[in-house]
Amino acid sequence: MSELRKNFFWGNSTSSMQTEGAWDEGGKGKSVYDIRPATAEVSDWKNGIDEYHRYKEDFDLMKEMGMNFFRFQISWSRVQPDGEGKFNEEGIQFYSEFINELLKRKITPMICLYHFDMPLALSEKYNGFLSRKVSDLFVKFGIEMVKRFGDRVKYWITFNEQNLYNQLGASTFAGNKNVPEDINVVYQIAHNVMMAHAQIANYIHAHTDCEIGGMLAYTEVYPATARPRDIQVAREIQEFSNNNLLDVFAQGHYSKAVLKHIENYQINAGIKNGDFNILSQCHSDYMCFSYYRSTVVNSEKIPENCSVDDYLKYGGEANPYVKKTPNYGWEIDSLGFRDILNKIYHQYQIPVFPIENGIGVQEKYYGKEIQDDYRINYMRAHIQALKDAVEKDGVDVLGYLGWGLIDIPSSAGDMRKRYGVVYVNRTNHDLKDMKRIPKKSFYWLKSAIGSNGKDL
Ligand code: BG6
Numbered sequence: 001m002s003e004l005r006k007n008f009f010w011g012n013s014t015s016s017m018q019t020e021g022a023w024d025e026g027g028k029g030k031s032v033y034d035i036r037p038a039t040a041e042v043s044d045w046k047n048g049i050d051e052y053h054r055y056k057e058d059f060d061l062m063k064e065m066g067m068n069f070f071r072f073q074i075s076w077s078r079v080q081p082d083g084e085g086k087f088n089e090e091g092i093q094f095y096s097e098f099i100n101e102l103l104k105r106k107i108t109p110m111i112c113l114y115h116f117d118m119p120l121a122l123s124e125k126y127n128g129f130l131s132r133k134v135s136d137l138f139v140k141f142g143i144e145m146v147k148r149f150g151d152r153v154k155y156w157i158t159f160n161e162q163n164l165y166n167q168l169g170a171s172t173f174a175g176n177k178n179v180p181e182d183i184n185v186v187y188q189i190a191h192n193v194m195m196a197h198a199q200i201a202n203y204i205h206a207h208t209d210c211e212i213g214g215m216l217a218y219t220e221v222y223p224a225t226a227r228p229r230d231i232q233v234a235r236e237i238q239e240f241s242n243n244n245l246l247d248v249f250a251q252g253h254y255s256k257a258v259l260k261h262i263e264n265y266q267i268n269a270g271i272k273n274g275d276f277n278i279l280s281q282c283h284s285d286y287m288c289f290s291y292y293r294s295t296v297v298n299s300e301k302i303p304e305n306c307s308v309d310d311y312l313k314y315g316g317e318a319n320p321y322v323k324k325t326p327n328y329g330w331e332i333d334s335l336g337f338r339d340i341l342n343k344i345y346h347q348y349q350i351p352v353f354p355i356e357n358g359i360g361v362q363e364k365y366y367g368k369e370i371q372d373d374y375r376i377n378y379m380r381a382h383i384q385a386l387k388d389a390v391e392k393d394g395v396d397v398l399g400y401l402g403w404g405l406i407d408i409p410s411s412a413g414d415m416r417k418r419y420g421v422v423y424v425n426r427t428n429h430d431l432k433d434m435k436r437i438p439k440k441s442f443y444w445l446k447s448a449i450g451s452n453g454k455d456l
Helices: 051-064 089-104 120-126 132-149 162-166 170-174 183-207 228-251 256-264 275-280 308-315 334-348 373-391 440-450
Strands: 009-013 069-073 108-114 155-159 211-213 215-217 220-223 287-290 294-297 352-356 399-403 422-424 436-438
Touching: 009 352, 051 089, 051 436, 069 399, 089 108, 089 132, 108 132, 120 132, 132 183, 155 162, 155 183, 155 215, 162 170, 162 183, 162 215, 162 228, 170 183, 183 211, 183 228, 183 275, 215 228, 220 228, 220 334, 228 256, 228 287, 228 294, 228 308, 228 334, 287 334, 294 308, 334 352, 334 373, 373 399, 373 440
Parallel strands: 009 069, 009 399, 069 108, 108 155, 155 211, 215 287, 220 294, 287 352, 352 399
Antiparallel strands: 422 436
8 A cells, every 4th residue: 555645746726816806907908707797696806815915924824834845826817917918017026926935935836827717909909819820829928837837836727627618618717708698609618728728838848848738627427327318428428527538638639539529520629730730739637626516417308310419407416425515515526526537537648637626605703613524535535536546446646735725706706605724714705804814724724644544
């Protein structure tokens, strides 16, 4: 049995629009998030957890927990307000100091270059990643960031959860508007995004000592029964949602099954001469993914002649064998996590790196430490599953990052849904003092990290 690596990465993971705030400070341009209004249910995106002003305090908390790794995002519109043309030196200086403060605390940084917050100008002018022009502009932005920070930041990812661009709803993440989304649009967005990923990865490998990997939102999909069609459908979803991208990240080509599908359905994926040659040079130093839950697919609910792109829209159903999170009903399934670590590693033999995991729960602070035993149980089970993958299954795992371990608004902008081991004192409509208050899980995680995963 082997143990976790000595230099195992323990840390936190966030996006800029969910943390930074300061939406109109320091020369930042607007992103598509900055114009989303608050509603009765959610906050606007103007304040986050005020990380822009409080990052040193938050890094101190990470340090106190023993964390040695932090994946954060560079907001494109902060460093290049219009997404093209002039870079904003004040924004670049902000991230430069941010990185220095991490390094000072011996916390290794990982930069993510895009987390759905398209510069508004590019959304309005070119329709986001539906346009190859925006894909090319993103490559310029990405390469500039590597040139500016590659001396101090070794670990990079391009797109958060890149497989979200391969399914209906892709437009939301790609920052394109005013275009009815059909299957051609989805495939074009996905391909433009992949071309940008590949060019930045190829640049990094050709010109630097930095490392880069692709990143997916990996939901384990189980067949509802042993019915052969259920198993076939689950396999197809896996092939289209995950393997198709992992194949490019690791081996430089799309899945043959997906290429056949494009041909059979006469999908216009916007593939140009020379694209496959660029993709063929792509490879990854690690395979990153987020994991929160598993799901089930029942083929009997899927209409005949339904394309694989729509399977989960019809075929998803509840799993009676796993518990679900309160309020949100997300399946809690640590064995699914172990399975994914195994699948990716044994298929590609490249180190795997789960960089988002956690449980989102509604919590309120009443002046006493929040007793979040449910979060401790969730993390314990998932870290144990990861250890089993390493120690029993021989998987090479680089680290384990929790999502939003200092509370942040959810992906919908809802401050009620919290993932943190540290409470942040604000609500959707009242910013209060944003005080950081450790929960019970803070001390549990500190001990788990301090023992390199032995004390769970
Ligand atoms: C990931 C996203 O999919 O899940 C994050 O990268 C998001 O932006 C996280 O916050 C958790 O999802 P949610 O909807 O509970 O915030």
